[in-house]
Amino acid sequence: MYDYVIIGAGSAGCVLANRLTEDPTIRVLLLEAGGPDKQKEFHIPAAFSTLFKSQHDWAYDTEEQSHLNHRKLYWPRGKVLGGSSSINIMIYIRGNRRDYDHWHDLGNEGWSFSEVLPYFRKAENQERGASEYHGVGGPLNVADLRYINPLSRVFVEAGVEIGLSRNVDFNGPEQEGVGFYQVTQKRGQRHSAAGAYLRPVLNRTNLTVLSHAHVTRLIVEKTRSVGVAYVRDGQPQQATVNREVILCGGAINSPQLLMLSGIGPADHLHTLGIPVVMDLPGVGQDLQDHLAIGVVYDCTQPISLASAGTVGDILSYLLFKKGPLTSNIAEAGAFIKTQSDLLAPDLQLGFVPVYFVDHGFTRLKGHGFSLGVALLRPQSSGHITLRSGDPFEPPAIQPNYLGREADGQALIEGLKICRRLVQAKSFDPFRGAERYPGPQVQSEDALSEYIRSLSQTVYHPVGTCKMGHDAMAVVDARLRVRGVTGLRVADASIMPALVGGNTNAPTIMIAEKAADLIRADA
Numbered sequence: 001m002y003d004y005v006i007i008g009a010g011s012a013g014c015v016l017a018n019r020l021t022e023d024p025t026i027r028v029l030l031l032e033a034g035g036p037d038k039q040k041e042f043h044i045p046a047a048f049s050t051l052f053k054s055q056h057d058w059a060y061d062t063e064e065q066s067h068l069n070h071r072k073l074y075w076p077r078g079k080v081l082g083g084s085s086s087i088n089i090m091i092y093i094r095g096n097r098r099d100y101d102h103w104h105d106l107g108n109e110g111w112s113f114s115e116v117l118p119y120f121r122k123a124e125n126q127e128r129g130a131s132e133y134h135g136v137g138g139p140l141n142v143a144d145l146r147y148i149n150p151l152s153r154v155f156v157e158a159g160v161e162i163g164l165s166r167n168v169d170f171n172g173p174e175q176e177g178v179g180f181y182q183v184t185q186k187r188g189q190r191h192s193a194a195g196a197y198l199r200p201v202l203n204r205t206n207l208t209v210l211s212h213a214h215v216t217r218l219i220v221e222k223t224r225s226v227g228v229a230y231v232r233d234g235q236p237q238q239a240t241v242n243r244e245v246i247l248c249g250g251a252i253n254s255p256q257l258l259m260l261s262g263i264g265p266a267d268h269l270h271t272l273g274i275p276v277v278m279d280l281p282g283v284g285q286d287l288q289d290h291l292a293i294g295v296v297y298d299c300t301q302p303i304s305l306a307s308a309g310t311v312g313d314i315l316s317y318l319l320f321k322k323g324p325l326t327s328n329i330a331e332a333g334a335f336i337k338t339q340s341d342l343l344a345p346d347l348q349l350g351f352v353p354v355y356f357v358d359h360g361f362t363r364l365k366g367h368g369f370s371l372g373v374a375l376l377r378p379q380s381s382g383h384i385t386l387r388s389g390d391p392f393e394p395p396a397i398q399p400n401y402l403g404r405e406a407d408g409q410a411l412i413e414g415l416k417i418c419r420r421l422v423q424a425k426s427f428d429p430f431r432g433a434e435r436y437p438g439p440q441v442q443s444e445d446a447l448s449e450y451i452r453s454l455s456q457t458v459y460h461p462v463g464t465c466k467m468g469h470d471a472m473a474v475v476d477a478r479l480r481v482r483g484v485t486g487l488r489v490a491d492a493s494i495m496p497a498l499v500g501g502n503t504n505a506p507t508i509m510i511a512e513k514a515a516d517l518i519r520a521d522a
């Protein structure tokens with residue numbers, strides 16, 4: 001019998017396991033479907049893409065996207081201690097302060113920017129030191145990159161040349177502008193949620209962590225959640241709980257588990273023969289993600305990251321944790337507005353000083369560089385549904401990318417900005433031929449077709465158990481599942497609207513706040 005069972009040891013689950021077991025009288029069980037993060041590729045920043053489609057990746061595919069030439073898009077998700085924070089690109093971004101004020105304005109008390117900032121600061125160990133916006137002494141290390149490729153410096157100068165403001169801190173007073181990303185790294189290594197929050201407390205006797213434990217359903221008596229069923233080593237097991245089950249399975253698996261347990265849209269559950277425990281039509285709905293497209297150029301000088309991995313680089317990494325292997329690949333970026341009267345940037349750029357096509361699966365020989373643009377606040381949204389009542393069958397993921405025309409138009413504008421940036425003088429000594437989309441792709445129609453045929457996710461699905469008060473809300477502002485006692489969701493799925501930036505730091509903030517809410521309600 002545990003006080004709390006946490007499902008999923010990802011970005012959110014690791015935070016909650018740590019914070020709830022600070023009280024030695026509280027007993028917590030953390031269940032994770034994946035295994036430990038021992039392999040060296042988890043820790044070497046530049047190696048992240050080697051984990052794609054490995055045993056540590058749920059490696060989902062979306063449904064065919066009718067607005068993307070019927071392609072199915074690959075969605076990596078970490079299946080390992082640390083979850084997606086163990087395979088992500090380590091960019092530390094909180095989003096725009098207006099994102100949280102918007103959450104608050106939707107009726108979610110306690111979630112305005114000024115109310116969530118203390119949780120971002122609490123989580124953080126900012127290597128630059130404390131300030132109004134940054135914390136020190138928190139579990140999650142936030143660092144400047146130890147290595148920056150010369151092409152990334154060229155990118156930042158080119159951005160300034162075309163009129164973007166230089167921004168030395170995207171998480172400071174102003175998000176807009178161009179600059180280098182900070183990363184969740186410690187001493188040149190990835191600092192995942194597992195490294196930051198879980199490993200340091202594994203010796204707590206009140207915390208039990210079980211990896212390779214795949215939760216198959218929640219056990220609910222009438223409308224009270226009393227435990228979970230899971231499979232480990234092929235054996236069905238159960239755990240019972242005194243206080244609460246906390247679902248931290250992420251934006252795909254949290255709604256999947258709710259629906260497998262009879263909590264979700266009644267019509268959908270009926271069609272699959274799953275007995276309805278609570279009719280919550282919003283479970284799995286309101287799926288939003290950042291879709292991205294990019295330009296790729298040859299580089300006329302042999303200075304890209306393609307030459308990383310020499311004996312010297314390996315030694316530099318092994319001995320000093322320095323050099324190109326500490327690069328997170330997407331070293332620099334920008335937040336820009338397509339229209340000057342927008343209140344917050346609607347596009348995010350990411351510069352990669354090497355060829356980067358199709359998540360790194362398409363290999364191009366030689367030296368190049370890539371510049372991606374992601375649409376921060378898409379109007380399109382989709383959903384996650386079950387294919388069957390089998391907990392081991394992946395759910396159907398329908399993001400409905402570019403379902404609204406405005407989204408495609410914004411990406412076309414983004415492509416034009418990327419091209420203009422690469423045409424800046426700073427790139428003159430380095431710019432070779434345009435590989436993607438290629439000089440022949442100029443008209444709006446041609447750019448649109450290029451987006452349909454090559455755009456990809458930048459890995460930020462949210463919203464499928466959204467917080468709120470409307471009929472589609474799944475959890476309330478204290479993250480309690482509506483109509484079911486003893487059950488909360490605390491992960492990226494609760495976001496009532498996608499934030500304008502990367503989603504790891506926001507998810508960690510959500511979990512930090514959830515820990516306080518849970519303790520206050522105990």
Ligand SMILES: Cc1cc2nc3c(=O)[nH]c(=O)nc-3n(C[C@H](O)[C@H](O)[C@H](O)COP(=O)(O)OP(=O)(O)OC[C@H]3O[C@@H](n4cnc5c(N)ncnc54)[C@H](O)[C@@H]3O)c2cc1C
Pocket residue numbers: 007008009010011012013031032033034076077078079080081082083084085087088089090091092093213214215216248249250251253254257458459460461491492493502503504505507
């Ligand atoms: C390739 C990639 C790159 C990214 N890059 C960045 C970046 O640079 N910066 C950034 O801020 N964000 C980035 N993100 C996004 C960010 O990492 C995620 O938004 C964040 O980690 C989500 O946290 P979560 O806790 O909601 O889910 P996750 O971290 O995915 O955790 C969910 C956990 O639950 C486990 N689980 C699921 N189902 C079950 C089950 N049935 N039983 C037991 N356990 C289960 C999973 O295995 C996983 O460990 C990236 C993501 C990916 C995939």
